[in-house]
Amino acid sequence: MLEVSEQNVKAIVFELQDEEYAISVKEVSSIERVQHITRVPRAASFVKGVINLRGVVTPIIDLRKRFGMETIDFTDSTRIIIVNINGMEVGLIVDAAYDVIDISHDAIEPPPEVIGTVNVDYIEGVAKLDSRLLMLLKIEKVLSEKEKKELQSVEG
Amino acid sequence: MEMNEYLEVFIEESKEHIQRLNDHLLILEKDPTNMDTVSEIFRSAHTLKGMSATMGYQDLANLTHKMENVLDAVRNQKLVIDSNILDVVLDAVDQLEAMVVDIASGGDGSRDVESLVSQLQAIENGEDTPVVETKKTGEHLSQTSSSSESAFDKLDEFEMTVLQESEEKGFSNLEVHVKLQEGCLLKAARVYMVFEVLEQVGEVIKSSPSVPDLEEEKFDFDFTVLLVTKETEDHINKRIMKVSEVESVEIKAFSVTDSSSRTTDTPKEGSDKQTGTEVAATKEKTNDKIQNNSKAVVSNKTIRVNIDRLDGLMNLFEELVIDRGRLEQIAANLKHGELQETVERMTRISGDLQTIILNMRMVPIESVFNRFPRMIRQLAKDLGKQINLDIVGADTELDRTVIDEIGDPLVHLIRNALDHGVESPEDRIAKGKPAEGNLELKAYHSGNHVFIEISDDGGGINREKVLNKAVSSGVISSDQADMLTDNQVYQLIMESGFSTADKISDVSGRGVGLDVVKNTIESLGGSISIDSQFGKGTVFSIQLPLTLSIISVLLVEVQKEKYAIPLSSIIETAIVSKSEILNAHNKKVIDFRGKVVPLVSLKNVFDVPETMEDDELSSVVIIRKGDKMAGLIVDTFIGQQEVVLKSLGDYLTGVFAISGATILGDGQVALIIDPNALIK
Numbered sequence: 001m002l003e004v005s006e007q008n009v010k011a012i013v014f015e016l017q018d019e020e021y022a023i024s025v026k027e028v029s030s031i032e033r034v035q036h037i038t039r040v041p042r043a044a045s046f047v048k049g050v051i052n053l054r055g056v057v058t059p060i061i062d063l064r065k066r067f068g069m070e071t072i073d074f075t076d077s078t079r080i081i082i083v084n085i086n087g088m089e090v091g092l093i094v095d096a097a098y099d100v101i102d103i104s105h106d107a108i109e110p111p112p113e114v115i116g117t118v119n120v121d122y123i124e125g126v127a128k129l130d131s132r133l134l135m136l137l138k139i140e141k142v143l144s145e146k147e148k149k150e151l152q153s154v155e156g
Numbered sequence: 157m158e159m160n161e162y163l164e165v166f167i168e169e170s171k172e173h174i175q176r177l178n179d180h181l182l183i184l185e186k187d188p189t190n191m192d193t194v195s196e197i198f199r200s201a202h203t204l205k206g207m208s209a210t211m212g213y214q215d216l217a218n219l220t221h222k223m224e225n226v227l228d229a230v231r232n233q234k235l236v237i238d239s240n241i242l243d244v245v246l247d248a249v250d251q252l253e254a255m256v257v258d259i260a261s262g263g264d265g266s267r268d269v270e271s272l273v274s275q276l277q278a279i280e281n282g283e284d285t286p287v288v289e290t291k292k293t294g295e296h297l298s299q300t301s302s303s304s305e306s307a308f309d310k311l312d313e314f315e316m317t318v319l320q321e322s323e324e325k326g327f328s329n330l331e332v333h334v335k336l337q338e339g340c341l342l343k344a345a346r347v348y349m350v351f352e353v354l355e356q357v358g359e360v361i362k363s364s365p366s367v368p369d370l371e372e373e374k375f376d377f378d379f380t381v382l383l384v385t386k387e388t389e390d391h392i393n394k395r396i397m398k399v400s401e402v403e404s405v406e407i408k409a410f411s412v413t414d415s416s417s418r419t420t421d422t423p424k425e426g427s428d429k430q431t432g433t434e435v436a437a438t439k440e441k442t443n444d445k446i447q448n449n450s451k452a453v454v455s456n457k458t459i460r461v462n463i464d465r466l467d468g469l470m471n472l473f474e475e476l477v478i479d480r481g482r483l484e485q486i487a488a489n490l491k492h493g494e495l496q497e498t499v500e501r502m503t504r505i506s507g508d509l510q511t512i513i514l515n516m517r518m519v520p521i522e523s524v525f526n527r528f529p530r531m532i533r534q535l536a537k538d539l540g541k542q543i544n545l546d547i548v549g550a551d552t553e554l555d556r557t558v559i560d561e562i563g564d565p566l567v568h569l570i571r572n573a574l575d576h577g578v579e580s581p582e583d584r585i586a587k588g589k590p591a592e593g594n595l596e597l598k599a600y601h602s603g604n605h606v607f608i609e610i611s612d613d614g615g616g617i618n619r620e621k622v623l624n625k626a627v628s629s630g631v632i633s634s635d636q637a638d639m640l641t642d643n644q645v646y647q648l649i650m651e652s653g654f655s656t657a658d659k660i661s662d663v664s665g666r667g668v669g670l671d672v673v674k675n676t677i678e679s680l681g682g683s684i685s686i687d688s689q690f691g692k693g694t695v696f697s698i699q700l701p702l703t704l705s706i707i708s709v710l711l712v713e714v715q716k717e718k719y720a721i722p723l724s725s726i727i728e729t730a731i732v733s734k735s736e737i738l739n740a741h742n743k744k745v746i747d748f749r750g751k752v753v754p755l756v757s758l759k760n761v762f763d764v765p766e767t768m769e770d771d772e773l774s775s776v777v778i779i780r781k782g783d784k785m786a787g788l789i790v791d792t793f794i795g796q797q798e799v800v801l802k803s804l805g806d807y808l809t810g811v812f813a814i815s816g817a818t819i820l821g822d823g824q825v826a827l828i829i830d831p832n833a834l835i836k
Contacts, residue, residue, distance in 0.1 A: 038825040039717060040804070041762030042812045050804060050817060050825050055475040057817045057825055059807045088806045143807065 013099035358385025518553035552599040577614030646686035711794035
C-alpha cells in the first residue's frame with residue numbers, strides 16, 4: 001500500500017483516455033504545461049523526449065504510449081506531471097490533471113484479476129470513491145523498460 | 157564525528173605542506189647552504205607535525221617529528237645537508253604522503269616507518285656521536301633517550317588538564333622510565349606487572365609506546381610511563397624494582413609547562429646538546445610567530461569552497477543567461493528605450509559575472525606540475541640518467557575538472573620521455589650532446605584551449621623501429637607501412653599494445669600507457685600529437701579545452717530538429733551536390749580533398765521525421781576520430797555557439813551517439829552529438 005502508517009493517502013488525480021489515475025503527492029514535484037519537447041532519437045518508444053525544466057534537462061514519458069493507448073495531439077488541458085523517483089526527475093504526459101484528493105486506506109483494493117486481460121504490475125491498487133474509480137500507479141514500474149518489453153511480448 | 161569536519165581540511169593542508177616540503181627540498185639540493193629554505197622546510201614539517209598530532213595520527217606525527225629534528229640540526233648548523241641526508245628526508249616525505257593518502261581513503265594513516273625513523277635518528281646523531289665504534293650503542297642509546305624525550309611531546313588537551321590539576325592538588329607528575337633485562341622473555345607480562353604496581357601507587361596518564369603496543373610487545377626493552385602520584389620517587393622505584401627482570405628504573409619529575417612548550421616545539425634537551433639549546437628555543441619561538449603571521453595572511457586571501465557549490469552557482473548562472481537571452485528578445489520586440497537600456501546593462505554585468513564564475517573554477521596547472529620535479533629526480537636516479545627539468549607556464553589556468561584528470565597522463569608521458577627519450581649520459585656524450593638531458597614542460601593558452609608540451613632532447617622516435625614493430629604486432633600491414641607519413645608513424649606508438657622499448661623496465665615499456673594516455677585526453681575533449689626528429693628529440697603536444705562545462709559547438713538542423721556537433725571533432729563543413737555523392741559498395745561516399753570519406757545521414761541515423769523536401773545540395777559536416785573521417789549529412793548549418801554541456805539525466809542513459817544536451821537561447825533543448833560513436 002502507499003502509506004500504511006497514515007489513514008489517508010493524498011493523491012493527484014489525472015485523466016488518461018477518460019479514465020482516472022492517481023499518484024501519491026509525495027512522488028510529484030510539480031505539474032507543468034506542455035512546452036517544447038526535444039525528441040531523443042533511438043530512445044524507448046514511450047520516451048517522448050526531453051524538456052528544459054528550469055535549466056534541468058528532464059526526460060518526458062508519453063503515458064498513453066506507455067500504457068498502449070492510442071496517442072492524441074496535445075490539447076489545452078494536457079499536462080506534464082514531474083515525478084521524482086529515487087532522485088530521478090521524469091515527466092509524464094497526461095490528458096489532464098486537476099484534483100488533489102484524500103483517499104482513505106479502506107477504499108483501496110488490490111487490482112482486479114480477470115481472466116483474459118493483461119496483468120500489469122504498475123497498478124498498485126484501485127480506489128472507489130463514490131462513483132469514481134481511481135487507479136493508483138506504482139511509478140517505479142511505470143518507468144522501467146523491462147515491463148514494457150513484457151507488455152510487447154504479450155501483445156505480439 | 158566532529159573530527160570528520162576537520163579531516164578534509166587536514167588532508168588538503170597536509171597535501172599542501174608535503175608539496176611545499178618537496179619543492180623546498182629540491183631547492184635545497186641545488187643550494188644546500190640556503191638557510192631560508194631550510195627554515196621554510198622546517199616550518200612546513202613543524203605545522204604538519206602539529207596538525208597530525210592534533211588529529212591523532214601518531215605515526216605521521218612521529219615521523220615528521222624526527223624529520224623536524226634533522227632539519228633543526230641543519231638549521232642550527234650542526235649538520236650539513238648532503239645527498240644522502242636528502243634522500244632519507246625525501247623518502248620520509250614520500251612516506252608522509254602515503255600516510256596522508258591512506259587517511260584520505262579512510263585509513264588510519266599508520267605505517268611502518270621504524271627503519272626510516274632510525275635512519276633519521278642516525279643522521280641527527282651523526283654529528284653528535286663522531287666516534288665511529290661507539291656509533292651503534294650511541295644510536296641505541298639515543299633511541300632510548302629520544303623515546304623518553306619525545307615520549308610525551310604530544311599530550312592532548314585532556315591529558316594536559318589532568319596533569320595541571322593534579323599538580324595544583326599536590327600530586328606529583330612523574331616520568332617513569334623502566335628498562336627490562338635484555339633476556340626478558342615475557343615482556344608483555346612484565347609490563348603488565350609494572351603497570352599493576354604503578355596503578356597501586358597512582359594513576360597512569362600515558363605511556364610510550366602506547367599500551368596496545370606494549371601489550372603486543374612492540375618495543376625494545378624499555379618504556380616510559382607518565383604517572384600521577386602522591387608517593388615519593390624513591391618509593392615507586394623500589395616497588396617497580398620488585399618486579400623481576402626489570403633492569404633499571406629512572407624516575408624524574410615531569411613538568412607540564414615544559415611539555416606544553418614541547419608540544420609546540422621540541423628543542424633538544426638531551427644532555428649531549430646543552431649548548432645552544434636556549435638559542436634554538438628562542439629562535440623557534442620567533443619562527444613560530446612568523447609562521448602564525450603568514451598563516452593568518454593566507455587565510456585572509458582564500459577560502460576553500462566545495463566544487464559542488466561552484467557547480468550549483470554555475471547552474472543558476474546558466475539559468476540567468478537563458479533568461480537574459482529572452483529578455484533581450486522581448487526588449488528588442490517592444491522597442492522600449494528604457495527597458496532596452498536596462499537589459500543592455502544587465503547583459504554586460506552578467507557577462508562579467510560569467511567570466512568571474514568561470515575563473516573561479518580555474519586552477520593553475522602548477523598544482524599538477526609541481527609534483528614532477530620530485531618524480532623526475534627520483535626517476536633520473538633510478539635510470540642512471542641526468543635530467544635538467546624546465547617548467548614553463550606553470551601559472552596557466554585550467555578548469556578544475558580537467559586538472560583532476562590530467563595528472564596521470566602527464567606522469568605517463570614524462571616517464572616515457574625519461575625512459576625511452578633521453579639517453580644515458582655515455583650515449584649522449586658519444587653522440588656529441590651534453591651529458592645532461594633536457595626535459596621541458598610547457599603550458600600555455602591559445603584561444604579556447606590550453607596546450608601542454610612535453611619535449612625532450614633525447615633520441616627521438618625511430619621510424620623504422622616503430623614500423624617494424626607495428627607490422628610484426630599486426631597493427632598495420634607492411635603495404636600500409638610504406639605509405640604512412642612520419643606523423644602517422646608517430647601516432648602508431650599510441651595504439652594499444654604497442655611498445656618499442658627493447659627491454660621492459662620498471663618505469664615504462666609494458667605496452668600499456670600511451671594508448672591510455674590518448675584515451676584519457678580524448679575523453680576530456682582534447683587531443684594529443686607527437687612530433688619527433690630522430691636523434692634530436694620528441695615533443696608530445698596535448699591540446700585541452702579550457703573547461704569541460706562549456707563547449708564550442710556547431711549548431712545544425714536536421715529537418716526541424718536542432719543538434720549540436722562539438723567543434724573539436726569537426727574538420728570543416730562543405731556543401732556537396734547530389735551528383736558528387738558516389739556509391740561505393742552500397743555506401744554513400746564523397747571525394748573530399750582527394751580522400752574517400754563515407755557519408756552518414758543524420759536523418760536516417762536518428763530517424764528524424766521527414767517534413768522537408770530533399771534538396772539538390774547537401775550540407776555536410778566533416779568530422780574526424782583520430783585519422784578516420786566521416787561526413788555527416790545535415791540540412792542547415794545554424795552557426796557556431798558556446799553552449800553549456802548538460803547531461804540527459806539518470807533515466808536516459810546510453811542513448812546512441814548522443815553525449816549530452818544543452819539549452820539554447822530560446823529555452824529549447826538541443827542534443828549534442830557524439831561524433832566518436834558515428835565513426836566506426
